Amino acid sequence: EYYRKFILNFSIIAQPLYKYAPTTKDQRSQKSQSASIILSDEELNAFNKLKQILTNDLVLRIPDAHLPFKIQTDASKIGIGAVLMQTHPNGDLPVAYLSKKFTTTQMNWPATEQECYAIIYAIEKWHKYLDGREFIIETDHKPLVPFNTKQQLNSKCERWRLKLQQYKFMIRYIKGKHNTVADYLSRSPLDNASYDEDDYVP
Incomplete structure (x- = not known):
């Protein structure tokens, strides 16, 4: 979730993977006890694309107070x-x-x-x-x-x-x-x- 702010259209790329992201405490507990996840081709492609982006240079710049x-x-x-x-x-x-x-x-x-x-x-x-x-x-x-x-x-x-x-x-x-x-x-x-x-x- 932290890295989403650096990636253009993170939500679009990661959409196939959202169902694996628990949003409540109970869901997180259930996920920790669940079996291994088997990704579909679409989900695997999304995961690999995000991994590739994160291993390259992040393109967004830190704001500079001296620049317009x-x-x-x-x-x-x-x-x-x-x-x-x-x-x-x-x-x-x-x-x-x-x-x-x-x-x-x-x-x-x-x-x-x-x-x-x-x-x-x-x-x-x-x-x-x-x-x-x-x-x-x-x-x-x-x-x-x-x-x-x-x-x-x-x-x-x-x-x-x-x-x-x-x-x-x-x-x-x-x-x-x-x-x-x-x-x-x-x-x-x-x-x-x-x-x-x-x-x-x-």
């Missing part, structure tokens, strides 16, 4: 994704990832509201890094560029904008081909009571 933050967000028909980065001399490097599946209601929102929600969710999730600092948000949804100005998109987005008045940020448009990580995360969220999102922060 940047967030890339995206929304798909089924969920949202975002990556928190910092700009290093050798380029933008990831600090954290997140993804979240839409509820049935959220799936019916207009695209602009879905993309706007991705921004709201990411900023609130990473409040401890962003509060009191200037940062940049990058999105491939052009209508959101004036989001943090006085131009009102619609009533829902306006309520969200007011919630974020304490933050200092600007929104910048980027082409979808440059927003690949957030795009991938938005298309790969999970709907699970304990693992409904991927949220990795070192």
Whole structure:
């Protein structure tokens, strides 16, 4: 569980193995007394993939208080994704990832509201890094560029904008081909009571 924060889409990769993870004291006791586990091919592949990732260099960087933050967000028909980065001399490097599946209601929102929600969710999730600092948000949804100005998109987005008045940020448009990580995360969220999102922060 500790290493999940370092691995992009840990929940997706590890999904076949969740049934072997006890969540209560009684379940842990039962597991300790149970027979050996025989993994299916799918479960074995998931285990081997996680093992391979963990034996390689972990890609997330420890946040540096002296470097600027940047967030890339995206929304798909089924969920949202975002990556928190910092700009290093050798380029933008990831600090954290997140993804979240839409509820049935959220799936019916207009695209602009879905993309706007991705921004709201990411900023609130990473409040401890962003509060009191200037940062940049990058999105491939052009209508959101004036989001943090006085131009009102619609009533829902306006309520969200007011919630974020304490933050200092600007929104910048980027082409979808440059927003690949957030795009991938938005298309790969999970709907699970304990693992409904991927949220990795070192």
